[in-house]
Amino acid sequence: MADALVIQNLNKRFGGLRAVQDVSFTVRENETLALIGPNGAGKTTAFNLIMGFHRPDAGSVSAFGREMVGRRPHDVCAHGLARTFQVAKPFGGMTVLDNVMTGAFLHDRSPGAAREKAREAIDFVGLSAREKTAARDLTTIDQRRLEMARALATQPRLLLLDEVMAGLNPAEVDQAVALVGKLSGRGLTIVIVEHLMRAIMALARHIVVLDHGQKIAEGSPKEIVENPEVIRAYLGSGYVRAPAGTAP
Amino acid sequence: MQLRGWGGLVLAIAIVVMVALPLVIKNAFAIDILIRILLFAFIGTAWNLLGGYAKQLSLGHAAFFGLGAYTSTLLQIDLGISPWIGMAAGGVVGMLASLPIGWLCFRLRGPYFAIATIATAQVLMLVFLKFRDFAWGAEGTTIPNFGDAPLMMQFEGKAPYYYIVLGLLAAALAITAWVERSRIGYYLVAIGEDEDAAEAVGINVARVKRNIYMISSFLTALAGTFYTQYIYFIDPQTAFNFSVSIEAALVSIVGGVGTLWGPLIGTVLLETTSALLQSWLGNSIGGVQLTVYSLILMAVILWKPTGIMGYVAEVYARRRARPAKA
């Protein structure tokens, strides 16, 4: 299988803060990769760099064989990458349908065709009942669904999901996990930033751990959970045991 | 906006009324007010495309008004070219000017964009004030009066001017209605809501802004030519007057930004108020009109930022949400 996303030596500093330091990893097509790490580790910054909201100081981002560094976000999107935002950014004054249509217009110029495609995406995330609701009147979880529908409407090949599970109750988490699983089933490559172990374990076979902007571990869920560096980053050195010990 | 049923009927009646008005009203002062209303509704509608839908709050549209005015006047007086052609040429000049102005100003967001647009209009005024060699400097010039000369956009009565500006307004409204329904309309509103999110769904924000600015500036420039022809006079203070920029934004805000009819409704309200003030107080006390305008603006901002059309939409939505009576 080909590489969907190749990140090499990504670097970004903001003033004195090294937000992302020499981060490299590869995501295979149709893979679901989880990007995890303590708060402030640089995960959302990595997303911003991939999508072109910030320009990296050094390094390369290659998606489906094409270099993305230097491109504006809309161009990156046109190349098949889409994202959701950690704090949802719906077009508040527009209805759900209109919101998703803005995404659909990327591939369908006519409002009629865009509306159809938008309805498909809305249906997929389960928001059909709220089609005519103004985005600003939606509940938080529905706004998350809207973010996803809008991103899906751009017909991406790679989806960057930024903490879509945050603040959801267990039933909602199950729904979200099922949704993401369905997307993967359709052939999408997915990179999720998550804190919720349950979701990560259910969805990702490949995990990258960031801490203070650096990649400190990469591997399968089992490897990550037993990795002393990861334990140290999340819980502090006091919790690191000898490698032969079981994970906490 | 529904064009079916009652809405369509009202619109048809309104059109008939608007076209018939000059045949019924002969009072020159009244026609003048109507022309002013239509003109500022036109400018407001042009502004609304950029400022209302995309929320790029320009306070410098006078720049294009003035450029349009000067282009057609220069072509007319120096080269004898008809203002009809001059108007189109002025539109093009305005449109082209929006490119460097946009390049400069769109680098900023929010209030700083507004300040930059104010600055560009002022710079143009200062340039035209200072350099008398190519455009008469501070005294400006009058348009030679040819009497009744339709080909030179001059007419004896006021009615023809009324129809011209009515046509301009109709064109602007048609353009706005078309934009609203099309892809670019959705893109404009998205940009107005959240530029970053818009980028993330593949909208080329810079290009959309550039394109709508060109349309907006083209139309505004046409207004400049019209006005000059109407008052037979041009000078930098009039052509690049800040109050043109203010009123363009004001009528849209009061009437409802980002709506089709907002600018027209806002203009009717403000200009009628202004006309009433004028008849009560005369012109002796400077500052009255703008004082009232600013009070109206503050009231709208504080109580109903979505303007009159916003209020109408709310009432309508509340009615639809009311459960059906048994």
Add this chain to the structure above:
Amino acid sequence: MAQAVINGLLIGGVYALVSIGVTLIFGVVKIVNFAQGEFVMIGMYISYFLATQFGIDPVVSLLVSMPALFVIGVLVQHFLIRRVLGLNDLPQIFLTFALSLLILNLALMLFTANYRTVHTSYSDEVFHLGGLIVPVAKLIAFVLAMVLSGGLWVFLHTTDLGKAMRAASQNRDVAQLMGINPNRVFAVALGIALALAGAAGSLLMPFYPAYPLVGQVFVLMAFVAVVLGTLGNVIGALIASLLMGVAESLGIQFIGADSGLIVVFVLLLTTLAVRPSGLAGGGRR
């Protein structure tokens, strides 16, 4: 040329008072006060009336104009600004813009467009420094402007309230979590900013005429200085204002009498073209 520099610096001090007010409001309340110039104008008229009715020297009338404008600032924050906080650009821009129009046109209605001047004993006095002429009135204005700016700096860095303001300007949410009442902080910020504007007005009276539109000139200078000095940065605004004063003065000296405005605009547009990203908040990432 040195003369032009001196002239520029002296007036730059007054510009500083106006621009510091704008940058303070922007930094703390995150709103651009389009009406700042009108408050300078109010300060001027206060001093004018105190001078003509009661014979009070404009500089002394600082003791009246500053507190009066502080109170106005608190009222503006409480009744107007507070209601558009957290809303988007349109209400925030157009509220202060409307306020500016309102005050300006009310002044036009009440006072007419006539220039009002105050002539004090020292209005025409100069003293000589080397070969240079230093007008006394302008010097007093400059010195007091620097004193007030210095006072503000001390306030912001040593008092609890000042530190609270700086905290709120850097991170409003965290400041709130720390128990800082934003409305109180905003009211003080508005009060101080308007008091500084009023001070500028009073200090200007001995050598500058008062008229309704006078605010427009100063607010423009202020905006350019604020942008140049980085939004929210008080020292930046101060230094930029002095530079602007000098630039304007040099422009008048070498280009022509009415070129001051063009110099300012060109400076503004050049800054925007060349370094908008260096100016936090006003530019793109």
